[in-house]
Amino acid sequence: MxxxxxxxxxxxxxxxxxxxxxxxxxxxxxxxxxxxxxxxxxxxxxxxxxxxxxxxxxxxxxxxxxxxxxxxxxxxxxxxxxxxxxxxxxxxxxxxxSSEWFQKALKGEEPYKNWFIWANEKADLDEIRHWDDSKIWQKIGDKYFYGIFGPASPDLNFxxxxxxxxxxxxxxxxxxxxxxxxxxxxxxxxxxxxxxxxxxxxxxxxxxxxxxxxxxxxxxxxxxxxxxxxxxxxxxxxxxxxxxxxxxxxxxxxxxxxxxxxxxxxxxxxxxxxxxxxxxxxxxxxxxxxxxxxxxxxxxxxxxxxxxxxxxxxxxxxxxxxxxxxxxxxxxxxxxxxxxxxxxxxxxxxxxxxxxxxxxxxxxxxxxxxxxxxxxxxxxxxxxxxxxxxxxxxxxxxxxxxxxNLWLENAKVEILNFDENVVELRGYDQLHEIIAYYNLKSSISSFFLQNGQELLSIGNNYIENNVISLAPFGVHIIKKK
CATH class of the missing domain: 3.20.20.80 (Glycosidases)
Structure with missing residues (x-):
């Protein structure tokens, strides 16, 4: 998918x-x-x-x-x-x-008034949400409603x-x-x-x-x-x-x-x-x-x-x-x-x-x-x-x-090797196996490839005598024989 x-x-x-x-x-x-x-x-x-x-x-x-x-x-x-x-x-x-639900709740209409959370004497009107300094209680008229995402978003009471x-x-x-x-x-x-x-x-x-x-x-x-x-x-x-x-x-x-x-x-x-x-x-x-x-x-x-x-x-x-x-x-x-x-x-x-x-x-x-x-x-x-x-x-x-390679959606993975430049990743299931090489550096990396069929190569990669020069941030994927 x-x-x-x-x-x-x-x-x-x-x-x-x-x-x-x-x-x-x-x-x-x-x-x-x-x-x-x-x-x-x-x-x-x-x-x-x-x-x-x-x-x-x-x-x-x-x-x-x-x-x-x-x-x-x-x-x-x-x-x-x-x-x-x-x-x-x-x-x-x-x-x-502007929702009809909320507008009817403001008027005290059933069942909508109970679909929202209103401040009472227990509420700390200065309480803030944990990821920033925004208040969780929002004032509208003479009421305060709970709105964790701000004054435009009255939370529903589930x-x-x-x-x-x-x-x-x-x-x-x-x-x-x-x-x-x-x-x-x-x-x-x-x-x-x-x-x-x-x-x-x-x-x-x-x-x-x-x-x-x-x-x-x-x-x-x-x-x-x-x-x-x-x-x-x-x-x-x-x-x-x-x-x-x-x-x-x-x-x-x-x-x-x-x-x-x-x-x-x-x-x-x-x-x-x-x-x-x-x-x-x-x-x-x-x-x-x-x-x-x-x-x-x-x-x-x-x-x-x-x-x-x-x-x-x-x-x-x-x-x-x-x-x-x-x-x-x-x-x-x-x-x-x-x-x-x-x-x-x-x-x-x-x-x-x-x-x-x-x-x-x-x-x-x-x-x-x-x-x-x-x-x-x-x-x-x-x-x-x-x-x-x-x-x-x-x-x-x-x-x-x-x-x-739809099988990859449910594949298992493991890191076979990594050095200061390249990650060698294996993806596999019972019937398939690939090896992916990722160059995480801005310089060319050269190394011996495992034997396999080339499936995908991203970047100006160069291969000779089973030695690949993997381009900066390049990718090379093979299917294991």
């Missing part, structure tokens, strides 16, 4: 209003198919006052800037006919202030069973609309507040029970629906949720792999595998597949982070040769740049996708100015297609390699 995270507003515009939309996606399904994508993960497309869509005002309506529900259904239907599947990003732990039933209706609605699964935003935040003591507290056991019931329900509606969780935390926390979801995002490997590339350190690479994907090491056991990625919509784009196209290619090469499920964020395949201010201000990592080198043309979205990706910056599809060594063509080659 190859996943593509897509921000619709920035992708392709079908009606010349400067905003990407459902029919624009329909017009560009072939681009995704030619890239080799299997699943399109759509960031929230429900009705929302926010550009990013993560504060939902109506879970049963599409955002009108993207078109109509019929436009969406037609797009999903045509995508299915082309072999694509679609995953919907559903942020259910909070709503928008202590109420009727709310669980409402969430099930939402899942059912979107599955019947044509989606093939869900990406579950902020999965550890369903129960993150102690209602008795009135303070912030992760309650992972309650979260686990909630998601067990929801995933069981989702699969009762659509047996092959795929469910992906976002638990952004340390490995020991992430593992509390293993086995509930089909795929769990592996934030630790994303962060550690990028740091390894920055340090150009084979020893750090070895530590990263042991720490972040132990379930794929020889004695490990996979409960939920590892969702492997380099960046997403909340993070600095990979080229802005690594500042070196060859390192970016190496990062993708590692991603597509490791077990688990690879994800790519739209525009990373063409080398888009972007540095969000923080997780509350992510516009700068969600700039318009460039189809044309001059930045303008039919279907080009223009909802935001080009702060990080100006015209003639070389990261358009038009320009990248011309260069066989471009990031785009490298990613296409890697996806093609991956799809020719």
């Amino acid at each position: 190859i996943f593509y995270e897509l921000y619709l507003r920035s992708f392709y515009d079908s009606n010349d209003d400067g905003l990407g939309d459902f029919l624009g996606l329909k017009n560009k399904l072939d681009y995704l198919c030619n890239l080799g994508i299997d699943y399109v993960w759509l960031l929230p497309i429900m009705k929302s006052p926010a550009f990013h869509g993560y504060t939902v005002s109506d879970f049963y309506e599409v955002n009108p800037v993207y078109g109509t529900l019929e436009h969406l259904k037609n797009t999903l239907k045509e995508g299915h006919e082309k072999g694509l599947k679609f995953v919907l990003d559903l942020p259910i732990n909070h709503v928008a202030v 202590e109420n069973p009727e709310l669980w039933n409402e969430i099930k209706k939402i899942f059912k609605f979107w599955l019947e609309t044509g989606f093939d699964g869900f990406r579950l935003d902020a999965a550890k935040h369903i129960f993150d507040f102690d209602i008795e003591e009135m303070h912030f507290k992760y309650q992972h056991e309650k979260n686990v029970e909630f998601w067990k019931e929801m995933t069981k329900y989702i699969k009762s509606i659509k047996e092959d629906a795929i469910v992906i969780s976002e638990v952004w935390d340390a490995p020991e926390i992430v593992r509390k949720y293993e086995g509930i979801f089909d795929i769990g995002f592996n934030f630790p490997i994303a962060e550690d792999l990028k740091m390894t590339l920055k340090k150009e350190s084979p020893s750090e690479f070895n530590k990263t595998l042991i720490k972040c994907i132990p379930e794929y090491l020889p004695d490990g056991k996979v409960l939920s597949k590892s969702g492997n990625f380099l960046t997403n919509h909340d993070m600095t784009r990979i080229l802005s982070d690594l500042k070196d196209e060859e390192k970016v290619k190496l990062g993708f090469s590692i991603l597509y040769t490791l077990p688990g499920v690879p994800f790519i964020y739209y525009g990373e395949e063409t080398g888009m740049k972007g540095i969000p201010k923080d997780v509350n201000f992510t516009e700068d990592s969600q700039e318009p996708f460039h189809w044309y080198e001059n930045g303008f043309g039919p279907g080009q979205t223009e909802w935001k100015g080009y702060k990080f990706n100006p015209p003639y910056s070389g990261e358009s599809v038009e320009e990248q297609k011309k260069d066989k060594n471009s990031i785009l063509n490298t990613v296409k080659s890697l996806i093609s390699f991956r799809k020719n």
